[in-house]
Amino acid sequence: MSNERHILLLPGSLRVGSTNETVLRTAAVVAAATPGLRTTYYTGLGGLPHFNPDLDTDPLPEPVVALRAAIEAADALLVCTPEYAGTLPGSFKNLLDWTVGGVEISDKPTAWINAAGPGRGGGAEATLRTVLGYTGAAVVDAACLRIPLERGAVGPDGLVADPLVRERIGAVLAELAAA
Numbered sequence: 001m002s003n004e005r006h007i008l009l010l011p012g013s014l015r016v017g018s019t020n021e022t023v024l025r026t027a028a029v030v031a032a033a034t035p036g037l038r039t040t041y042y043t044g045l046g047g048l049p050h051f052n053p054d055l056d057t058d059p060l061p062e063p064v065v066a067l068r069a070a071i072e073a074a075d076a077l078l079v080c081t082p083e084y085a086g087t088l089p090g091s092f093k094n095l096l097d098w099t100v101g102g103v104e105i106s107d108k109p110t111a112w113i114n115a116a117g118p119g120r121g122g123g124a125e126a127t128l129r130t131v132l133g134y135t136g137a138a139v140v141d142a143a144c145l146r147i148p149l150e151r152g153a154v155g156p157d158g159l160v161a162d163p164l165v166r167e168r169i170g171a172v173l174a175e176l177a178a179a
């Protein structure tokens with residue numbers, strides 16, 4: 001049996017060039033260089049239907065089946081989402097709503113990185129804590145970090161180049177993997 005820990009990376013932004021995506025793509029690279037860690041980047045956010053309890057029944061919409069399967073296959077979840085209007089983007093709240101009717105997220109170790117600038121993104125964090133509480137996910141406080149992404153921190157390869165930021169992302173992954 002493998003001791004490898006598998007972390008599902010869940011971006012909360014649909015924007016091309018998203019800073020939150022940049023952080024999670026960098027997390028994937030950091031994890032790939034870390035023995036015992038594996039990640040999967042979730043790309044289905046934009047394809048989820050609007051949550052409707054009438055659709056939350058067999059047969060589930062295919063994108064919802066894929067989302068729940070991805071969560072089930074992971075040992076832990078790492079979220080990186082922007083804040084819109086003081087809370088989560090509607091599309092990401094929609095994703096979380098789709099997890100409530102399944103059992104896959106129950107007790108799943110879950111953390112977030114807040115990549116917003118200093119003093120920003122607190123509303124998204126607060127909402128994440130509330131909503132994840134309803135989903136039954138196990139929030140790993142020690143792995144939840146604010147890592148503001150400065151302008152210019154992204155290299156030509158589209159990843160965070162700053163070794164200190166990479167180190168902090170690595171610490172989040174390690175904490176989450178140990179949970």
Ligand SMILES: Cc1cc2nc3c(=O)[nH]c(=O)nc-3n(C[C@H](O)[C@H](O)[C@H](O)COP(=O)(O)O)c2cc1C
Pocket residue numbers: 013014015017018019020021081082083084085086087116120121122123
């Ligand atoms: C419609 C809209 C509303 C926003 N509201 C907030 C907000 O309430 N608080 C905040 O800190 N940032 C807010 N922002 C800024 C975004 O969170 C910020 O630009 C973030 O970096 C976007 O993430 P992304 O680069 O991953 O797309 C808002 C941006 C948009 C487009």
